[in-house]
Amino acid sequence: MSNKKKKQAQGTIAAGYTLDYVSGKQVKETKKELVRQRIARALIHEYGFSPEDMKNDFSVGGRKKVDVAIFHHGSEHTLENLGRVVICRPEPRVGKNAVRIRDFKQAAADLDGLETIMRSVEAVQYGLWTNGLEFFFLEKEQKRFETKCNPIGDWPMAEESIGTKDVVSDAHTRVADNEMLKITFRRCHNFIHGNEGMPKDAAFWQFLYLIFCKMHDENLRGKQRQAWQRRFWAGPKEQFEDKGRKEIRKRIDGLFSEVKKMYRNIFRGNEEISLSDRALAFIVSELAKYDFTRTDVDAKGVAYQEIVGTNLRGDRGQYFTPRGVVKLVVEMLDPKEDERILDPACGTGGFLVATLGLMLKKFREEQDTKPGQENTTEFLSVHERLKEYASTMIFGSDFDPFLIRASQMNMVMAGDGRGHLYHLNSLEFPSGHLPQVKDAKKDLLPFGSFDIVMTNPPFGSDIPITEENILKNFELAHSWEPDGEGGFRNTGVLKSSVAPEILFVERCLKWIKPGTGRMGIVLPDGILGNPAAEYIRWWIMREAQVLASVDLPVEAFIAEANVNILTSLLFLRRKSEEEKRAEALGGAEEYPVFMAVADKVGFDRRGNKLYKRTPDGEEIIEAREYPERIRIGGKWVKRTLTRNEKVEDNDLPVIAEEYREFLKENDR
Numbered sequence: 001m002s003n004k005k006k007k008q009a010q011g012t013i014a015a016g017y018t019l020d021y022v023s024g025k026q027v028k029e030t031k032k033e034l035v036r037q038r039i040a041r042a043l044i045h046e047y048g049f050s051p052e053d054m055k056n057d058f059s060v061g062g063r064k065k066v067d068v069a070i071f072h073h074g075s076e077h078t079l080e081n082l083g084r085v086v087i088c089r090p091e092p093r094v095g096k097n098a099v100r101i102r103d104f105k106q107a108a109a110d111l112d113g114l115e116t117i118m119r120s121v122e123a124v125q126y127g128l129w130t131n132g133l134e135f136f137f138l139e140k141e142q143k144r145f146e147t148k149c150n151p152i153g154d155w156p157m158a159e160e161s162i163g164t165k166d167v168v169s170d171a172h173t174r175v176a177d178n179e180m181l182k183i184t185f186r187r188c189h190n191f192i193h194g195n196e197g198m199p200k201d202a203a204f205w206q207f208l209y210l211i212f213c214k215m216h217d218e219n220l221r222g223k224q225r226q227a228w229q230r231r232f233w234a235g236p237k238e239q240f241e242d243k244g245r246k247e248i249r250k251r252i253d254g255l256f257s258e259v260k261k262m263y264r265n266i267f268r269g270n271e272e273i274s275l276s277d278r279a280l281a282f283i284v285s286e287l288a289k290y291d292f293t294r295t296d297v298d299a300k301g302v303a304y305q306e307i308v309g310t311n312l313r314g315d316r317g318q319y320f321t322p323r324g325v326v327k328l329v330v331e332m333l334d335p336k337e338d339e340r341i342l343d344p345a346c347g348t349g350g351f352l353v354a355t356l357g358l359m360l361k362k363f364r365e366e367q368d369t370k371p372g373q374e375n376t377t378e379f380l381s382v383h384e385r386l387k388e389y390a391s392t393m394i395f396g397s398d399f400d401p402f403l404i405r406a407s408q409m410n411m412v413m414a415g416d417g418r419g420h421l422y423h424l425n426s427l428e429f430p431s432g433h434l435p436q437v438k439d440a441k442k443d444l445l446p447f448g449s450f451d452i453v454m455t456n457p458p459f460g461s462d463i464p465i466t467e468e469n470i471l472k473n474f475e476l477a478h479s480w481e482p483d484g485e486g487g488f489r490n491t492g493v494l495k496s497s498v499a500p501e502i503l504f505v506e507r508c509l510k511w512i513k514p515g516t517g518r519m520g521i522v523l524p525d526g527i528l529g530n531p532a533a534e535y536i537r538w539w540i541m542r543e544a545q546v547l548a549s550v551d552l553p554v555e556a557f558i559a560e561a562n563v564n565i566l567t568s569l570l571f572l573r574r575k576s577e578e579e580k581r582a583e584a585l586g587g588a589e590e591y592p593v594f595m596a597v598a599d600k601v602g603f604d605r606r607g608n609k610l611y612k613r614t615p616d617g618e619e620i621i622e623a624r625e626y627p628e629r630i631r632i633g634g635k636w637v638k639r640t641l642t643r644n645e646k647v648e649d650n651d652l653p654v655i656a657e658e659y660r661e662f663l664k665e666n667d668r
Helices: 031-045 108-120 178-195 199-227 242-262 279-289 299-311 323-333 352-367 375-391 401-412 437-442 501-513 527-528 533-545 555-561 577-586 652-665
Strands: 005-013 017-019 024-026 055-058 065-071 080-089 126-130 135-140 147-153 341-343 394-398 420-423 452-455 478-484 488-494 518-524 544-552 566-575 596-597 619-632 635-646
Touching: 017 031, 017 635, 031 065, 031 080, 031 108, 031 126, 031 178, 055 080, 080 108, 080 437, 108 126, 108 147, 108 452, 178 199, 178 279, 178 299, 199 242, 199 279, 199 401, 199 635, 242 279, 299 352, 299 401, 323 352, 323 452, 323 518, 323 544, 323 566, 341 352, 341 401, 352 375, 352 394, 352 401, 352 452, 352 518, 375 394, 375 501, 375 566, 394 501, 401 420, 420 437, 420 619, 437 478, 452 501, 478 555, 488 533, 501 527, 501 533, 518 527, 533 544, 533 577, 544 652, 596 652
Parallel strands: 080 126, 341 394, 341 452, 394 420, 452 518, 544 596
Antiparallel strands: 005 619, 017 024, 055 065, 065 080, 126 135, 135 147, 478 488, 518 566, 544 566, 619 635
8 A cells, every 4th residue: 555644734836836856945836847756856855865865857067967966965055066967858648559669879879978078077967857758867987087977777776886786696685666666667567568569468478478577576575584695686787788688587487487487377378488588688677676476566556557457458348447347346355364365357467466465554553553664573574474374365357367467466466376267257156167167166266255246347338248158147137127116026037148247246245254354346328217127226125125325526547547437335234134034024125335426536537636625726735755675885773754735636545534533333
């Protein structure tokens, strides 16, 4: 979950302006400024620099200025103390196309100005040129008769240099900033797609293989401790030399062989990393700098979803659920450590990963530790507990084998390793021809055995279920007629086709425990409001207690999933047989139902972020705290940075809080 902590509102900022992350002052929001602010956050949170040691628009002689200047810690802001410089450019406009990532030679003209500054200012040792998608790091080498600016894969951490051993095979990786991890994933995928000539889907799977290798290497660190030797790494100059690239491949090939053996349920064994040495070295260099295990679960999920969404969006009604909606469902269902969770249409695993994120937050609260400030013992304690929870309580299935593999990767990154994910047709289960049906039955997926089901099923009249062998097992696949007493009766006549979401409502209820099991499901508004669907609503009221209903705006799905449809979230508790018999005899008692309408979800139809405003149009800002444990100058230190930031205009977190209050007031 997010490690941001809200405080009281601090004021407002005029529309069209943003807050400089270094100084806290208002600056005009331009495309270049957005890049600079993103880089400033990364320099502070990832590299460990102090805002007090940074200055924007610093003059380096004549009319030349650098966009971000970094001075040696605690020193005056003078040229003599200037250690690193950053040049920023606006992010290129590419729409939905992949950007072709250039190498240093191809970007020589852009780098010329940066190199001139580095040569002219004697104290400067490192430089960075970036347009938000391309990053070119330089290190100055002073020779007897010339000064060279050499390409390097990354900068060392604050107050460290390339000369220390900590930036090679036993380097201390860093926790990724949310936005930077998303950009890193996009850069890696774009490099494969744009530079290797691979189709998008092939590029995605090559990227996925390397993520598996990265996570496998990190998992071995947790198991082997002192005996562990890192293999997923790239030296600062390895990726620019043929010999170094071959050494990288040798290490990665060994890791991938182990990955295929360990995940036999995912890999057939004949998969290969078919990237060129150059591309492989680039990707490894990009990913190796981060500690994925320590990086925020939500940050990894957002980054991963962005890549998955552009490659695996299916044509069978599979709409990837927006992160905010996923988080709301999980928070409203509020899983406990002893509750079994199922998503029978898990897609890329969004609900399951968000559940792990919520449980991790709970474990940390019980341990009284803050994310980002845990020591190794505290960190390993909560993550071992999380792995145990994931391996025994989290289950998922999907009809699409590619999505199951993508979901497995998402779970691995979140901190699992061996999730119960099955390639099967949930509407056909326990029958079915798909290979993992037997495994699912063996691993205890019987109906009535889960505490919680949460899902966003495929829906739409253009993908109806027409197989009689499936339809005959569902009450809602039959025709119903009014019984003359305000209810409906099943005529026994089987329909020829039924929309899948209708069957998923029945199947999800059947999977949860009678009396206590609860579920949250995303549904098109027609089921809850269409007169022709009245029999479905009557059937739901007979079988379940309605806990809550939340209407979502069209923006919820249109920006992230490109689906222009109105949807709602329906939360139910399955009634026990005793309850149903009692109601059949004496009638159902009235009970309160939580209902909410979300008008804002944090972004508009085009995906632009929305912020809360005052009546006169100014954007509201609040102070947020960032607790961190970072490595500066070879030492681990704890610090908490406080920064004023704009407040996202999003009703979903408010609805989650209101629902918690509703449960307290009604003693549930």
